Amino acid sequence: MTAEPAPSVLVVDDTPTNVSVLLEMLGREGHRVLVARDGASALEQAQYAQPDLILLDVMMPGIDGFETCRRLRDDPRTAAVPVIFMTALGDLEDKVKGFAAGGRKARSQISATPPLRAARSSWGFAT
Numbered sequence: 001m002t003a004e005p006a007p008s009v010l011v012v013d014d015t016p017t018n019v020s021v022l023l024e025m026l027g028r029e030g031h032r033v034l035v036a037r038d039g040a041s042a043l044e045q046a047q048y049a050q051p052d053l054i055l056l057d058v059m060m061p062g063i064d065g066f067e068t069c070r071r072l073r074d075d076p077r078t079a080a081v082p083v084i085f086m087t088a089l090g091d092l093e094d095k096v097k098g099f100a101a102g103g104r105k106a107r108s109q110i111s112a113t114p115p116l117r118a119a120r121s122s123w124g125f126a127t
Helices: 016-028 039-049 065-074 092-101 113-122
Strands: 008-012 032-036 053-057 083-087 105-108
Touching (some): 008 039, 032 039, 039 053, 065 083
16 A cells, blocks of 8 residues: 655745744644745756646845745646645735735745644645
8 A cells, every 4th residue: 555645835924933833843743744945946846847736925136025926826736736825915906916816825934833733634734
């Protein structure tokens, strides 16, 4: 009997502390974690690795999270991958931009852990 592969999560963030926290949490729960430090790298990794979920920071150098998400949605190889925006931005305009770009959820980085667990659960991830 072969075990199912661990769900993979692509974490896209240019802040090392945020990446470390997510690596620890997701790794502890048995997920395979991929990391991209910017939008261009995220696009490449998503196309190659086909992650089950993408956690995407909004404010990054180069291609921001909104544009990264739009490009993910425009690519048939990555269009169906769920994206959760992880952001310090909290106003309604930024949340609307995220949903318009194709994100499924927008969470502040401070309160991300419980909503992240709920979102992963709704997509069939173990919590």
